[in-house]
Every structure is written in C-alpha cells, then in structure tokens.
Amino acid sequence: MDTYILAIESSCDETSMAVVKNGSEVISLSITTQMDTHAKYGGVVPEIASRMHTEAITFVLEDCLEKANMKIEDMDAIAVTYAPGLTGSLMVGVEAAKILSLMYHKPLIAVNHLIGHIYANNLEEKLEFPLLALIVSGGHTELLVMEDDYQFKRLGETMDDAIGEAFDKVARVIGLPYPGGPNIEKLAKEGNSSYELPHPVMDDTYHFSYSGLKSAVINLVHNETQRGNPIRKEDLARTFQDVAIDELVRKVELAFKNTGIKRLVIAGGVSANQYLKSEMKKLCDKYEAELLIPRILYCTDNAAMIGAAAYPKYLKGEFSDYSLNVSSSADIV
Amino acid sequence: MYTLFIDTHYTLLHVALFKDEKVDLEIKKEGVKHSECFILSIQELLEQKGITFDDLSGIIVVNGPGSFTGVRIGVVVAKMIGYCKNIPIKVISYLQALSLKYNLECMIGIRDKNGVFIGNFDQNHELVGDYYYLSNQELEKANENIIFDEVINLDKVYEYLKDKKSIPPHFVKPIYVKKIEVDK
Numbered sequence A: 001m002d003t004y005i006l007a008i009e010s011s012c013d014e015t016s017m018a019v020v021k022n023g024s025e026v027i028s029l030s031i032t033t034q035m036d037t038h039a040k041y042g043g044v045v046p047e048i049a050s051r052m053h054t055e056a057i058t059f060v061l062e063d064c065l066e067k068a069n070m071k072i073e074d075m076d077a078i079a080v081t082y083a084p085g086l087t088g089s090l091m092v093g094v095e096a097a098k099i100l101s102l103m104y105h106k107p108l109i110a111v112n113h114l115i116g117h118i119y120a121n122n123l124e125e126k127l128e129f130p131l132l133a134l135i136v137s138g139g140h141t142e143l144l145v146m147e148d149d150y151q152f153k154r155l156g157e158t159m160d161d162a163i164g165e166a167f168d169k170v171a172r173v174i175g176l177p178y179p180g181g182p183n184i185e186k187l188a189k190e191g192n193s194s195y196e197l198p199h200p201v202m203d204d205t206y207h208f209s210y211s212g213l214k215s216a217v218i219n220l221v222h223n224e225t226q227r228g229n230p231i232r233k234e235d236l237a238r239t240f241q242d243v244a245i246d247e248l249v250r251k252v253e254l255a256f257k258n259t260g261i262k263r264l265v266i267a268g269g270v271s272a273n274q275y276l277k278s279e280m281k282k283l284c285d286k287y288e289a290e291l292l293i294p295r296i297l298y299c300t301d302n303a304a305m306i307g308a309a310a311y312p313k314y315l316k317g318e319f320s321d322y323s324l325n326v327s328s329s330a331d332i333v
Numbered sequence B: 001m002y003t004l005f006i007d008t009h010y011t012l013l014h015v016a017l018f019k020d021e022k023v024d025l026e027i028k029k030e031g032v033k034h035s036e037c038f039i040l041s042i043q044e045l046l047e048q049k050g051i052t053f054d055d056l057s058g059i060i061v062v063n064g065p066g067s068f069t070g071v072r073i074g075v076v077v078a079k080m081i082g083y084c085k086n087i088p089i090k091v092i093s094y095l096q097a098l099s100l101k102y103n104l105e106c107m108i109g110i111r112d113k114n115g116v117f118i119g120n121f122d123q124n125h126e127l128v129g130d131y132y133y134l135s136n137q138e139l140e141k142a143n144e145n146i147i148f149d150e151v152i153n154l155d156k157v158y159e160y161l162k163d164k165k166s167i168p169p170h171f172v173k174p175i176y177v178k179k180i181e182v183d184k
Helices: A035-039 A046-068 A087-104 A113-123 A163-173 A180-188 A211-226 A233-259 A274-286 A304-316 B034-049 B068-085 B094-099 B136-141 B154-161
Strands: A004-009 A014-021 A025-033 A077-083 A108-112 A131-136 A141-148 A151-157 A263-267 A290-292 B002-007 B012-019 B022-030 B056-062 B089-092 B106-111 B115-121 B127-135
Touching: A004 A087, A004 A304, A014 A046, A014 A304, A025 A046, A025 A304, A035 A046, A046 A087, A046 B068, A077 A087, A077 A113, A077 A304, A087 A108, A087 B034, A087 B068, A108 A113, A108 A304, A113 A131, A113 A263, A113 A304, A131 A233, A141 A233, A163 A180, A163 A211, A163 A233, A180 A233, A180 A274, A211 A233, A233 A274, A263 A274, A274 A290, B002 B022, B002 B034, B002 B068, B002 B154, B012 B034, B012 B154, B022 B034, B022 B154, B034 B068, B056 B068, B056 B154, B068 B089, B089 B094, B089 B154, B094 B106, B094 B115, B115 B136, B127 B136
Parallel strands: A004 A077, A077 A108, A131 A263, A263 A290, B002 B056, B056 B089
Antiparallel strands: A004 A014, A014 A025, A131 A141, A141 A151, B002 B012, B012 B022, B106 B115, B115 B127
C-alpha cells in the first residue's frame, strides 16, 4: 500500500506544500517565495513574512493539489514544519495543517525543519545508515551521526554564530544585497584568497565558531577604510568563504577518521554553495565516502523534504494532537 | 445547516454555531493560548452538536483589529475551511461588530495593552474613513467621545451580515491597523 502525505512548510519566507509518496517520491511541489519583498528591507521581516503566508496559503494548496491531480481525501496524513523558524510564519502552516487534519480525519505529523533538510536526500536516493549529517544554514551549524531513521547523536555544533548568519553579516559589511550568502559566493568566484583572516577553532573537537571570523572581517573593513585603502571586495569574499568552508571540511575529515563512517549528508541552505560542494567531494573521494547533497530545489526551503521526513514518523505512528504549538528553536538531539 | 463564527482577534478565544439565524452554541475561553486551543475548540463545538464540517453553510470571521498573530490564526483557519469545503465566508471587524449595538453615529474603541483601536460608524453601521490606533499617550491628549465596549451581540452580527456579500476564501484578509517597524 502506498502512502501519500500532504506536507506544509512556512518556517521562513517560503510558503510551500507538497504531496510526497512513500517518503521518497515527489508527486507535486508548490513553492511561493517572498524573497523579492524582503530584499527591499535587506532581510526577512517576520511580520511581513507571516502576512504573506496568510495570503498565499489557500493558493498554494490549490496549486499543489492541482499539480498532483489528487484530493485531500486521497492523503494518508498531513505533515507540517512546527520548528525551528519564525514563530508567526510557522503558526500559519501549523494552524492550516491542524484544521486540514480535523476536517479530513487525517493524522497530523509535526516535523522539525532541520530533520527535513536531512531527509531531503531521501527524495534523491534512499538514505542508508550509519551516516554523518552536516547541517549548515542561517540558524545552524552542526555535525551529527545518524545510526538509523530519527536516531541522532550530535558530535558538535557552533558555539556562537551559524555559518549562514556569518555569510549574511559579511555580505552586509561589504555592501552586498540580500540574500547575502549566494552573493558572497558569486563575488568570491572573481577573487583570490589574498587577505589574512584567522581560522576559527583550530583544535580536535567538533566545535564550530563563526563570530570571531565575522568580527575579523568587520575589523579589517573598518581598518582599511580608516587608512584610506579600498577594499578588494571579491578577494575579501573569497578569503572569507575559503576560511569558513575549510573549517567545515576539517571537522568532517576529523569525523571520517574517528568514526569510520563512509557516508556524508549535507543539509541546509548553505549546502547550495558550490565551493562547499567541491571541497566536500574531494574529501569524500579521499576517504572513499559517499557524498549526498540534494539538488538545489530540495536544498532550499520546500515542503517535499517535510513530507520525506514525516514518513518514518507515519510508519511508527508518531502523531500530534491539535494542541501542537510552534517553536522558534528546536534541537534535533 | 449551521454557520460557524470565529473570533480570535485578542485574548478571548470565541467560537460559536448559528442555527436558524440565532446563536445555538458558543464556547469562550479567556487566558488560553489560541495556538493550542483554537482547533480543539472548533472540534468541541462540532462534537457537542454532533455535526461535521459538511453541515456548515457559512463562516463568519472577525478579521481584526487586534493582536496580529491572534487575528491571523482565525483568518487562516476560516480561509482553509471555506476553501476546502466550499463554504462562503463573511468578515466583520470587531469594532463594526460592537457598533451594531448602537443606533446612532458612533466612535467605537477597543483597548489593547498600549492604546486603543478606533473606528467611526454612521447610523447604518458603515465605517466612515479608516480604522486607526492611538497610543495611551495620544489618547490622553485626544478629546474624543469614544465608546469603549468589549462585548458583541452575536445575533446582531448574524443579522447585519445576512444580506452582505461573502468574500472568496483566497481573498479574505486580516485588518492590521497598527503600523509595524519597517512601515514607520
């Protein structure tokens, strides 16, 4: 018997719904992004995001069901991102999911957005365990071991800023528009790693740290400006990106050596970075490990990954009731 | 058939069912988290009457003004039910709902923590101008004859909306009134 899950994602500035079959096959995916609106303000404005989700929600549902050529009655469950993210935005998706669940007598499955990013890989190829999962996004930088479905052990995480946050702040400091991460990457392609920036945590732990690196960029820009030296923006973008990503590579290498695991999943918005991908590919080749990164469509926020992550919970019968609330932060472990 | 009434605009969570143009059953909860109790309250309402969503022929939702998140929860759920079950939705602001208790031109105010939402209505209960918000400080200076009221009469709401047009679910929107930081 096939299982169809209608999944909803509204944790930040994308309203998305998807129909996913057996946790692995995307039957339909509908996404509206608010990026252009927030670009005017230089970042996501939470209240505006919530308002736009409210306007979009029924349109996205209609589009998703039309593309799937299915009805809500055909679904086996309703899944929704409940955390982490912007509270007001999450709430739009969660209330919509709850009322769908009540109206159509379908079980409700609450999904952690970060776990969704890991399971996005299941839409490409069935996840095999054990694996290492590196989560790199605007709110998270962490390295985990997964022994089985939903079995997580954290090796390490950032002690301060997330890597995506550092990309965005550095972008702002050197005058690049929102969204900062992709713009740094674009500019870095034209530059050389010719500035001196400190390498974060150079030890044998799995800790990450990005606030020192970010501050070093801010100080560098400040000092050079004081001295009247122009900033070579593309070189600074390149140097920053290299240092930030080399640090991820070093920690993953440590994990390969220490755990003997031969499989790496990279999840979260920063996994769209090409330099990250190519460096991790080299590393995985060196350790004869398998590298899993979903295509860009499934790297960025989307509901298909939520449907994929909901499936193991569906099989185990882990359902939520209608008192389900949202949470801006939520740890995987 | 029944009409579902939804009001989540501020701290009071209020849902009700109309039958034959009168309130048949209502549930009010004060001091609860809307996000945790709202859907359960709708479920409770339907179960107490032994009916389903297919027994609904209309939805009335209070679309503000009030707490942004509170209003939004009510509007999102109304939109979803209206869209999925093809049920017409009618909206009313809480200020207009209050104005139905008064038969003359009136200025109605509802307070929140920091100030008051205000609407001016003519004798037919139609809004004159726009809704606006005065902070407590601005309110002290304002020399206005505001009627501060809190409790609406549901039967009057039903009667007023009876001949009004419904709004397609896609286009039902909250009234926000208060400015947010980036608008200032």
